[in-house]
Amino acid sequence: MTQLDARVTAVLGGAERPAPASPVASSVAFGWRAMLKIKHVPEQLFDVTMFPVMFTLMFTYVFGGAIAGSPGEYLQYALPGILVQTVVFITMYTALTVNTDIEKGVFDRIRALPVWRPSMLVGALLGDSARYAMASTVVLTVGLLIGYRAPGGVLGVLAAVVLLVVFCFSLTWLWLIVGLKVRTPNAVMGTSMMVLFPLTFVSSVFAPPETMPGWLRAFVEVNPVTLLVEAARGLMNGNPDVGDVLGVLGLSVLLIAVFAPIAMRIFNRKN
Amino acid sequence: MTKETAELAIEAHGLVKSFGDNRAVDGVDLAIRAGGVYGVLGPNGAGKTTVIRMLATLLVPDGGSARVLGHDVVREAAEVRARVALTGQFASLDEDLSGLENLVLLARLYGYGRRAARVRARELLEAFDLAEAADRQVKTYSGGMRRRIDIAGSLVVRPDLMFLDEPTTGLDPRSRNQVWEIVRALVGAGTTILLTTQYLDEADQLADRIAVVDHGRVIAEGTSGELKASVGSGAVKVRVADPSDREAVAHLLAESLGAVPVLDADPASLSLRVDDPAQVAGALARVGEAGLRVSEYSLGQPSLDEVFLALTGHPVTDAAPDETEEVRA
Numbered sequence: 001m002t003q004l005d006a007r008v009t010a011v012l013g014g015a016e017r018p019a020p021a022s023p024v025a026s027s028v029a030f031g032w033r034a035m036l037k038i039k040h041v042p043e044q045l046f047d048v049t050m051f052p053v054m055f056t057l058m059f060t061y062v063f064g065g066a067i068a069g070s071p072g073e074y075l076q077y078a079l080p081g082i083l084v085q086t087v088v089f090i091t092m093y094t095a096l097t098v099n100t101d102i103e104k105g106v107f108d109r110i111r112a113l114p115v116w117r118p119s120m121l122v123g124a125l126l127g128d129s130a131r132y133a134m135a136s137t138v139v140l141t142v143g144l145l146i147g148y149r150a151p152g153g154v155l156g157v158l159a160a161v162v163l164l165v166v167f168c169f170s171l172t173w174l175w176l177i178v179g180l181k182v183r184t185p186n187a188v189m190g191t192s193m194m195v196l197f198p199l200t201f202v203s204s205v206f207a208p209p210e211t212m213p214g215w216l217r218a219f220v221e222v223n224p225v226t227l228l229v230e231a232a233r234g235l236m237n238g239n240p241d242v243g244d245v246l247g248v249l250g251l252s253v254l255l256i257a258v259f260a261p262i263a264m265r266i267f268n269r270k271n
Numbered sequence: 272m273t274k275e276t277a278e279l280a281i282e283a284h285g286l287v288k289s290f291g292d293n294r295a296v297d298g299v300d301l302a303i304r305a306g307g308v309y310g311v312l313g314p315n316g317a318g319k320t321t322v323i324r325m326l327a328t329l330l331v332p333d334g335g336s337a338r339v340l341g342h343d344v345v346r347e348a349a350e351v352r353a354r355v356a357l358t359g360q361f362a363s364l365d366e367d368l369s370g371l372e373n374l375v376l377l378a379r380l381y382g383y384g385r386r387a388a389r390v391r392a393r394e395l396l397e398a399f400d401l402a403e404a405a406d407r408q409v410k411t412y413s414g415g416m417r418r419r420i421d422i423a424g425s426l427v428v429r430p431d432l433m434f435l436d437e438p439t440t441g442l443d444p445r446s447r448n449q450v451w452e453i454v455r456a457l458v459g460a461g462t463t464i465l466l467t468t469q470y471l472d473e474a475d476q477l478a479d480r481i482a483v484v485d486h487g488r489v490i491a492e493g494t495s496g497e498l499k500a501s502v503g504s505g506a507v508k509v510r511v512a513d514p515s516d517r518e519a520v521a522h523l524l525a526e527s528l529g530a531v532p533v534l535d536a537d538p539a540s541l542s543l544r545v546d547d548p549a550q551v552a553g554a555l556a557r558v559g560e561a562g563l564r565v566s567e568y569s570l571g572q573p574s575l576d577e578v579f580l581a582l583t584g585h586p587v588t589d590a591a592p593d594e595t596e597e598v599r600a
């Protein structure tokens with residue numbers, strides 16, 4: 001075997017010098033990385049698949065009878081909400097991934113490369129969107145197995161999932177900011193739980209707002225998750241509310257318009 | 272632009288960077304010629320990483336300016352990034368991915384197609400003795416392997432300038448030698464290297480010129496020979512017969528030579544700067560009179576340790592370990 005320095009010299013000579021990857025190519029490359037992470041860190045997949053299954057079963061059988069008279073009826077009401085809650089919850093993994101990259105120095109290496117810098121974020125978002133779709137599939141499959149039937153049919157369900165993924169993609173920009181700003185991955189977890197628990201539980205995910213006391217209802221009705229849940233429910237139940245759907249799309253545009261520039265700015269100037 | 276500035280790989284004027292009210296880099300000037308290894312030597316927290324991050328366009332300076340390979344690091348950051356590579360202080364690859372996957376990702380970002388990226392990644396793994404670990408997650412790699420794959424990741428395309436931030440800190444001697452071999456091969460292939468280190472012997476061995484930094488400032492610059500010469504005529508190195516006498520001997524010699532003793536890692540040896548070699552005989556005689564035994568002594572050029580002590584007033588290893596050496600630094 002030849003000496004290390006001779007081999008290194010040889011391999012340096014052999015380098016072709018292509019033009020650096022285009023923005024699309026680099027975003028795709030980062031998306032590929034996000035997929036590889038699912039392969040190597042199955043825990044992430046476990047979170048993505050087990051929590052929704054647990055939630056669906058738990059809420060249906062533990063609370064279902066009490067809230068709606070029977071688990072079956074409750075499932076019809078709650079499943080769209082559980083779908084929304086599950087996916088909204090996993091948006092925070094984006095913050096965790098970015099934060100870990102910063103901590104490990106991966107972030108620095110990538111920012112020193114001659115590629116379009118945002119592609120790292122766009123790739124991460126693409127990968128995350130794939131995770132959202134996977135989690136949706138799991139919740140829907142479990143729901144189907146225990147008797148959920150969507151009056152809106154396959155098209156209604158698909159439309160709801162697409163709407164949900166669009167919203168979560170937009171919300172992820174906010175998580176990017178958290179990931180860039182918060183010091184450690186543990187702090188990211190803490191912060192996100194504090195935001196996500198009230199946002200998803202104090203909404204119309206598990207019960208109709210009409211059944212709640214006035215002060216709580218006031219919050220539930222302005223909670224964007226309620227809007228998202230109502231829009232998804234409408235689509236899945238076969239009586240889509242155009243106002244709700246447009247509201248969600250408008251909110252998504254607003255989230256991106258406000259948070260994407262801030263995230264990009266922090267990303268570029270990050271020290 | 273004059274001919275001389277055109278040949279400079281790195282040119283920095285009055286670089287400043289503060290974190291809160293901590294001036295991490297406090298007016299750094301550098302003029303580094305293309306070719307060879309330039310060493311930046313300083314203790315933990317001196318500001319080495321911060322300087323590198325500004326030069327590699329990762330951090331915008333608060334004051335001053337810098338040109339890297341002729342391009343301004345702020346206004347022409349893209350041009351700089353296209354020609355330099357950075358290997359950070361902490362292995363900066365995705366630990367969850369395998370070594371092969373990491374290199375394929377980097378090759379794709381450098382513009383290789385899907386198939387070509389795999390070929391290039393395999394070549395690099397082969398060259399850096401990592402072929403057998405290609406499919407293992409990087410988190411299972413040893414310190415030396417991590418360093419090698421980290422450097423390999425910077426060499427998908429040969430950079431004109433490479434920043435190596437403390438490439439051997441924490442490595443065993445064998446791995447350190449391997450890194451040195453790689454550095455020499457890179458220089459041979461025409462890459463200019465800016466290397467930071469806390470180890471004086473490393474700067475001495477590898478670097479053509481050295482900047483000594485402390486508290487965010489360059490306190491001395493030159494070849495290692497120049498740095499040693501600037502400190503004084505030389506040093507006396509003493510071995511005591513009985514290590515428990517070292518303190519007393521150090522004390523006596525310090526008194527008669529008027530210099531600060533440097534205690535080596537070897538518990539029986541110490542050294543001191545001497546301005547006038549003629550004083551040494553008298554000083555050693557006093558040690559004998561006090562009933563302490565010296566087993567050997569030698570007069571020679573000062574080591575970089577002594578240089579550092581003379582320049583900063585504190586030895587290299589004395590620098591307080593800094594909490595910001597936490598990974599984010």
Ligand SMILES: Nc1ncnc2c1ncn2[C@@H]1O[C@H](COP(=O)(O)OP(=O)(O)O)[C@@H](O)[C@H]1O
Nearest residue numbers: 271290295314315316317318319320321595600
């Ligand atoms: N991101 C950061 N935020 C706050 N302080 C920092 C940061 N990076 C470095 N510092 C501070 O700047 C000083 C220089 O740090 P650094 O450049 O990492 O030194 P070195 O690489 O020589 O050990 C230290 O006092 C450190 O605490």
Ligand SMILES: [Mg+2]
Nearest residue numbers: 319320321360
């Ligand atoms: Mg450092």
